[in-house]
Amino acid sequence: TPGSPYPLDRSNLFARIILGELPAAKVWESDLALAFLDINPAAPGHTLLVPKGSFASLMDLPDDLSAHLGRVLPRLCRAVKETTGADGINVIVNNGAAAGQVIFHVHYHIIPRFVQDGYRW
Ligand code: 5GP
Secondary structure: OOOOOOOOOOOEEEEHHHHOOOOEEEEEEEEEEEEEEOOOOOOOOOEEEOOOOOOOOOHHOOOOHHHHHHHHHHHHHHHHHHHHHHHHEEEEEOOOHHHHOOOOOOOOOEEEEHHOOOOOO
């Protein structure tokens, strides 16, 4: 992995994006993490934050990677909110197929929300 001590599984889509083998619209990057736009956004600006290491779910993450993601999340959410003019932000992690996970490289969904969504849990 460029900059990261963790191995990447080349058969995984997000690992290949991290390795630069597949294109993505990058939003932010550090040695340990990458944020890029979701290809099928739930709302404009829908961003995915991934660690630079092949870990399937949140429960598999080593402490330093989860701490890094936790540290950058507020900043990234602020940037997404300001850039999109969103009124609110959903942060969602699907862990496991039963929870709706499709790509088994852990990712935080950062989803801009708007008052006119009329969204209710
Ligand atoms: P999950 O259901 O695993 O939490 O979410 C996977 C997300 O990855 C979906 O929101 C989907 O739109 C997104 N996605 C799938 N394939 C690609 C891709 O090739 N590039 C990007 N940027 N996002 C993708």
